[in-house]
Amino acid sequence: MIETLNKAFCALPGVGKKTAQRFVYHLLERNRDGGMELAKALIDAMEQVGHCSSCRTLSEKDICNICINNHRTNTQLCIVETPSDIHAIEQSSAYKGKYFVLSGYLSPIDGIGASELGLDALEQKLHKQGIEEIILATNATIEGEVTAHYISNMAKQFDIRITRIAHGLPIGGELEYADINTIAHALSGRKDYNY
The missing domain is CATH 3.40.1360.10 (Dna Topoisomerase Vi A Subunit; Chain: A, domain 2)
Known part of the structure; x- marks a missing residue:
């Protein structure tokens, strides 16, 4: 059962075997209430969340809040x-x-x-x-x-x-740390400077 839970956590992106094992032991040893809450929330989401029939985003309704x-x-x-x-x-x-x-x-x-x-x-x-x-x-x-x-x-x-959408340097970014493709996109997407 513990191994099955480890494998289930590994289904998440970026979660490897060690991280999954930490999650499992934390929930089983220190936070069983949190584990039960997580299990219920996952079951509810898997059963009730689908796709908006208009824009295809995740939604609990046939049409999402943005579309309506x-x-x-x-x-x-x-x-x-x-x-x-x-x-x-x-x-x-x-x-x-x-x-x-x-x-x-x-x-x-x-x-x-x-x-x-x-x-x-x-x-x-x-x-x-x-x-x-x-x-x-x-x-x-x-x-x-x-x-x-x-x-x-x-x-x-x-x-x-x-x-x-424009691609380029983020606010607060510094040129010396940007890769050449980001700099190229930033230069090609430049616009007039209004001061």
Whole structure:
């Protein structure tokens, strides 16, 4: 039973055998109430959390709170790879549009194509919903760039403005510690300085 619990914790990203073992022994020796609470929360989440039928993020309802929010603009659609990307963008309070979650990126070598990412549903959404701008917020990886390019080509047929989030140096970052690709993106994405 302990070994089964160790293996279950190893299913989490970044959790190896030693870390899993620490979690298990901590819960069994020092925090059984916390372990029971964790078990109940996991069961509840696994049974009750699904995907929003509109944007495909994780949600306890058929339509998530962002999609049903009438104060958000319906003309902007931000395309992200994961539900956690929505969380990151929402923390900035800088975006007031809607989202579409791919749940990954194009990777033919791994068997992930357009249908696995719901790009057919995205195309229907672009065709029917009066979207004026797509914001491509896929990661700055080769797969993220390929995915952004694919979506951009798909969206061109609908005469929709296509933008890409800027990539570059973070606030407080120093040039000497940035890699060459980050510096190249920062230079190519520069804009006028208004002081």
